[in-house]
Amino acid sequence: MDAVLAVTAVIFSLAAAGAIIRIARGPSLLDRVLAADVLLAILGGALCIDMAVNRHLNNLMLVVAISIIGFIGSVTVARFVADRRVDPNES
């Protein structure tokens, strides 16, 4: 299990670095929101790995809460972008 923990830690670090690069570089606001969503998914995955390797359930409610309310941020930002249209009648 230690080898699995090391391998997944490296993979998650590379993935988080890629998502953060996209957040910093992304040409539009929606790209950044999407990359932040991916970063949240990577964080939830890292919590799951920690629980599975160390065989505890301390983070389980956090993972459930992330999966329930994690979408609110991107929905809010998407509405915010949509409300700044030039022509509000464009529905």
Added chain:
Amino acid sequence: MNPDFSGPDGWVDLASAVFMVVGALMSLAAAIGLLRFPDLMSRMHAATKPQVLGLFLLLAAIGLQLWTWWVWPVLLVAWIFQLLTVPVSAHMVGRAGYRTKHLHRELLSADELEAVVQKAAAEAARKDSSDDGGTR
């Protein structure tokens, strides 16, 4: 991990290790897709990998490692809520991206939203003109 495959424990450990590594690779695939793909729509396609399949594999790894029956309903609830909420955010982000022209139109193979947008714009324009006629 101890390579003891005489009993079921070694196989369970092996299966959960494979699930964890593959689930982590889903996150890496999403990051590579975010960095390499050209526009918002294709990046959205890459971003769903760790949110659905990656989370499923990692939750299955938790269930296999803890090996108690009452964990599975909680993990199932987490995954089902993820399945319910991810399309909502993807829908909103994709819609806002279409509205704000954050897409390469030459990369689209089908655009089923354009007719709806044209129709709504035409109706809005007709309503505007009739309102103007009524006030004059």
